[in-house]
Amino acid sequence: xxxxxxxxxxxxxxxxxxxxxxxxxxxxxxxxxxxxxxxxxxxxxxxxxxxxxxxxxxxxxxxxxxxxxxxxxxxxxxxxxxxxxxxxxxxxxxxxxxxxxxxxxxxxxxxxxxxxxxxxxxxxxxxxxxxxxxxxxxxxxxxxxxxxxxxxxxxxxxxxxxxxxxxxxxxxxxxxxxxxxxxxxxxxxxxxxxxxxxxxxxxxxxxxxxxxxxxxxxxxxxxxxxxxxxxxxxxxxxxxxxxxxxxxxxxxxxxxxxxxxxxxxxxxxxxxxxxxxxxxxxxxxxxxxxxxxxxxxxxxxxxxxxxxxxxxxxxxxxxxxxxxxxxxxxxxxxxxxxxxxxxxxxxxxxxxxxxxxxxxxxxxxxxxxxxxxxxxxxxxxxxxxxxxxxxxxxxxxxxxxxxxxxxxxxxxxxxxxxxxxxxxxxxxxxx
Numbered sequence: 001x002x003x004x005x006x007x008x009x010x011x012x013x014x015x016x017x018x019x020x021x022x023x024x025x026x027x028x029x030x031x032x033x034x035x036x037x038x039x040x041x042x043x044x045x046x047x048x049x050x051x052x053x054x055x056x057x058x059x060x061x062x063x064x065x066x067x068x069x070x071x072x073x074x075x076x077x078x079x080x081x082x083x084x085x086x087x088x089x090x091x092x093x094x095x096x097x098x099x100x101x102x103x104x105x106x107x108x109x110x111x112x113x114x115x116x117x118x119x120x121x122x123x124x125x126x127x128x129x130x131x132x133x134x135x136x137x138x139x140x141x142x143x144x145x146x147x148x149x150x151x152x153x154x155x156x157x158x159x160x161x162x163x164x165x166x167x168x169x170x171x172x173x174x175x176x177x178x179x180x181x182x183x184x185x186x187x188x189x190x191x192x193x194x195x196x197x198x199x200x201x202x203x204x205x206x207x208x209x210x211x212x213x214x215x216x217x218x219x220x221x222x223x224x225x226x227x228x229x230x231x232x233x234x235x236x237x238x239x240x241x242x243x244x245x246x247x248x249x250x251x252x253x254x255x256x257x258x259x260x261x262x263x264x265x266x267x268x269x270x271x272x273x274x275x276x277x278x279x280x281x282x283x284x285x286x287x288x289x290x291x292x293x294x295x296x297x298x299x300x301x302x303x304x305x306x307x308x309x310x311x312x313x314x315x316x317x318x319x320x321x322x323x324x325x326x327x328x329x330x331x332x333x334x335x336x337x338x339x340x341x342x343x344x345x346x347x348x349x350x351x352x353x354x355x356x357x358x359x360x361x362x363x364x365x366x367x368x369x370x371x372x373x374x375x376x377x378x379x380x381x382x383x384x385x386x387x388x389x390x391x392x393x394x395x396x397x398x399x400x401x402x403x404x405x406x407x408x409x410x411x412x413x414x415x416x417x418x419x420x421x422x423x424x425x426x427x428x429x430x431x
Contacts, residue, residue, distance in 0.1 A: 028057050028064075036068050047314040066313040066353055067346075095119075096127050096169050099176055105210055111145070115179065115213055124179040124213070125164065129172055142173055149175035151259050152282055159250035161270075161280045180278045183208040185243070185333070186266035192234050193336040201230035202273035230275030234336065237368050239275075241397045244330045246277040248394035251326065254282075255319045255390055262317075264325035265307045266332065306340050310353050311383055320383045323390055327378025328357075334375065335363040356381060370399075370406045377408045385411075 031054060038045040047065045051058045093101050099116040105126060106113050114127045130145045146166065153163035153175075162178040183204040191199045232239050247269060254261060261282050268281040309324035311317075328339050339357055342348035357379065360372050374396050380386045387393040387408070396406040 027054070028060055031057070031061065032064060032068055035065055036071075039069060045315060048316075062314075067349065069313055069315075093129075093169065096129075096174055096176065097165070097167055099125055099127060101127070102213065103210065115210060116176070125176050126179045127174055127176050129169075129174040131172065145173055145175075148282060152177070155254055155257055155259065157250050157253040159246045159277055159279055160253065161278050178278070180270045180272065180280070181205060181209060182270035182272040182276075182278060184267045185269040185271055185277070185329070188232065188271060189266055189333055189336060192232065192333075196234065199232045201232070201271055201275065205271075205273040228274050230271065230273065235364070235366055237334070237371055238401050240330065240333050241371060241374075241401050242275065243269075243271065243277055243333065244326065245394050245397035245401065247279060247326055247329075248323075248390045248397060250277075250279045251319075251322050252390035252394055255322070260317070260319060261322050261325075263304065263307075264322055264329060265304050266329055269329070305345070305348055305352060306338075308352060309383070310381055313349075313353060316383070318383070319390065320386050320388070323378050323387050323393055324380075324383075326390075326393070327375055327386075330375050331357060331360060331379060334367055334371070335360050337363055368400070370396075370408075373408050373410055374400065374406060376410065 031050060035045055035047075035050065047061060047069075050061050050065065054061060093114070095101055096114075096116065098119050100119055102115045102117060104112060105115050111128045112131045114129065116125050116127045117123070118125060130142065149163055149166045152161065153166070156162075161180060164176045164178075166173075166175040168174070183201065187204055187208065188199055188201065191204065230239070247264070251261060251264070259282070261279065263281060264279075268279065270278045270280055272278070307325040307328045309321040312321050332339055340348055340351045340355070342351055360367050360375060361369075374393065378386055378393060387396075392407070396408050399406045
């Protein structure tokens with residue numbers, strides 16, 4: 001407002017003092033609300049895109065948005081849990097096409113699994129059933145279930161569970177897959193953790209074998225027959241590497257066919273008594289020709305936080321996330337210590353995002369330097385510091401098993417100092 005004697009001229013509306021930062025706070029709240037709406041709508045918004053558009057609150061975005069993402073993921077998981085609670089206690093199903101149902105094996109996050117037998121060949125199989133017909137939003141679940149079956153069926157690898165067929169029975173969708181008479185790697189890790197005695201895989205498999213289901217006779221199904229028995233000790237370094245190499249080879253095959261697993265963790269790796277690992281329970285994600293992931297909103301709801309690559313919580317998902325998850329799994333296998341152990345989800349989320357695990361040698365000083373180097377490269381916090389492909393990781397594991405020099409190296413103290421200095425400078429510029 002200009003004054004000249006008694007004459008006043010309106011020059012514009014007054015601008016309130018923002019010394020308290022109220023405008024920035026309101027802006028951040030709006031951004032948080034917008035981000036949460038996008039996640040709930042099924043998209044996978046990039047946190048770094050929000051940072052680029054709103055540099056004035058970059059620090060708060062990087063700090064708070066992963067928490068919002070985790071909360072929305074938790075809410076979605078609760079919805080799935082509610083759906084699971086509505087699954088009938090008993091399915092009176094006698095057959096799925098040519099497969100006669102023997103009994104229910106178990107229930108997971110997205111299905112009920114039955115043990116069945118092919119009526120002509122008598123081959124044992126597992127049948128996974130999507131157990132909802134009339135849920136309000138079943139279209140997306142049916143599409144995801146069908147995509148999971150189709151994607152795995154296209155993969156032909158000795159360490160990936162085989163899918164034989166997909167069908168529909170009385171309104172229920174199902175697919176038929178290989179029956180794996182094995183035990184989860186988590187059971188083996190727990191056995192190593194709690195006992196210093198040798199861990200005999202055949203004993204654990206026998207204990208895990210479903211009651212009332214016949215064990216195939218040797219040679220009855222050649223591809224299923226066990227040859228030899230896996231026995232591990234707490235320091236079976238080459239034995240651990242053999243397990244990891246099989247998973248890395250399976251992931252390499254999947255990635256070459258543009259499929260991500262998205263949920264690598266010990267319980268999804270079944271170990272047969274002869275030591276063969278079968279990768280199961282793909283949290284399906286596919287890549288397009290440009291390497292960008294399709295159907296990311298589904299992948300936002302899968303994966304276990306402890307094995308989740310930090311960048312996934314910022315919306316960056318590619319094959320290196322699977323490599324990280326395998327690295328964390330191998331870390332747990334060789335140390336027999338739960339990674340990022342936390343008392344609650346919020347603490348776990350904070351540790352996954354901000355902390356680095358201590359080198360395995362701090363827990364198991366006897367671990368060979370090359371094996372530790374492989375694991376540390378796989379779990380590097382920066383994706384560019386990890387193995388670029390699962391093929392490279394599998395190759396290094398084979399080299400270690402055969403007593404050859406591995407390709408992976410560790411950063412020198414000078415390189416670490418330079419990277420630390422660059423990170424500090426980058427952070428100061430953002431502030």
